[in-house]
Structure formats: C-alpha cells, structure tokens
Amino acid sequence: MYYVNREQLELRLQCIPSIAQVMREIQASWDHKMVQGLAQERALHLAIETVTDVGSYLIDGFIMRDASSYEDIIEINAQEQVFPKELTPVLLDLVRLRRPLVQEYFQWTSRELHPMLAILPDVLEQFDVSVRQYLVQELGA
Known part of the structure; x- marks a missing residue:
C-alpha cells in the first residue's frame, strides 16, 4: 500500500493555473521593464518548485x-510515465533554470523575455492533467 500525500499534491497542483496565467500575461504585455522581469523570474521559479515538489511527493x-x-526528479517521473514523454525535455530545461534563477540571479538578464515563457503555460497545464490522471490510475478516485 502506498501513502501518497494527496493533500500536499493538490495544494501544489492548484498553483499551476495561476502560474500559467501569469506567464501568458507577462508574454502578452512584455515591456522590457524591471518589474516584468522580476515577475517573470518569480513565475519561472514557482513553476520549477511546483513541478519538482509534485515530482518529489x-x-x-x-x-x-x-x-x-x-x-533526476523529472527523469524518474518520466520513467514511471507520470506525464507524456514529450514533456520530459521541456521539464528538464525548466528545472535546469533553477540554478541561474536562485544561485546566479545576479547574472540573469531580467529585461529579456525568456523563450520558455511561450511554451511553459501549456506544458504546465498538461503536467497538471497528467499527474491527476496518474493518481486516479494508480490510486483510484
């Protein structure tokens, strides 16, 4: 029998729609200003933490x-078929941004729109749906 903390998973999965929406809004109104640059950094950081937290749970x-x-969190979940294999490269690219965002933030170019913002909202939403389907498949309703 497995003990999957569905409550904690749900709290994290519930963040995905907001993160995706903010990413779309940033992309649609990008103005090269610092405020949007910092908002972009935070949205990317939250996406990374959400995906890795869910994967770890x-x-x-x-x-x-x-x-x-x-x-490795992404690769293990990919091997277990938690999400479609086509999401794996994008999710790997996403988590590779953690170090530049969190540890090398002083080198991050805040005034440039990161190219991942164009694809991440859809990927995050697919990730959300896939995780929920995986939970139903493995644990039932």
Missing part, C-alpha cells in the same frame, strides 16, 4: 527510486 508516495537532483 510522487517519488516518495509511490516508493520510486531516490532522486539525486532536480533533473
């Missing part, structure tokens, strides 16, 4: 192999 709950890195 699934790894722990379903007793998958231990992850050694953020990329």
Whole structure:
C-alpha cells in the first residue's frame, strides 16, 4: 500500500493555473521593464518548485527510486510515465533554470523575455492533467 500525500499534491497542483496565467500575461504585455522581469523570474521559479515538489511527493508516495537532483526528479517521473514523454525535455530545461534563477540571479538578464515563457503555460497545464490522471490510475478516485 502506498501513502501518497494527496493533500500536499493538490495544494501544489492548484498553483499551476495561476502560474500559467501569469506567464501568458507577462508574454502578452512584455515591456522590457524591471518589474516584468522580476515577475517573470518569480513565475519561472514557482513553476520549477511546483513541478519538482509534485515530482518529489510522487517519488516518495509511490516508493520510486531516490532522486539525486532536480533533473533526476523529472527523469524518474518520466520513467514511471507520470506525464507524456514529450514533456520530459521541456521539464528538464525548466528545472535546469533553477540554478541561474536562485544561485546566479545576479547574472540573469531580467529585461529579456525568456523563450520558455511561450511554451511553459501549456506544458504546465498538461503536467497538471497528467499527474491527476496518474493518481486516479494508480490510486483510484
């Protein structure tokens, strides 16, 4: 029997629609100003943390192999078919942004629109749907 913390998963999954919406709004009204640059950084950071938190909860709950890195979290969930394989490269690219955003933030170019903003909203929404389907498939309603 698995113990999957569905409450914590749900709290994190509920963030995805807002993150996706903000990403779309930033992209639609991009003006190269610092405020939007910082909003973009925060949206990307929240997307990374949400995806990796969800992935970690699934790894722990379903007793998958231990992850050694953020990329490993994505790869393990991909191997377990939590989400469609075509999401894997995009999610890997997303988590690779964590270090530049969190540790090397002083080098981040805030006044440029990051190219991932164009595809991430749809990817995050697909991730959300896929995780929910995976939970139903593995645990039932």
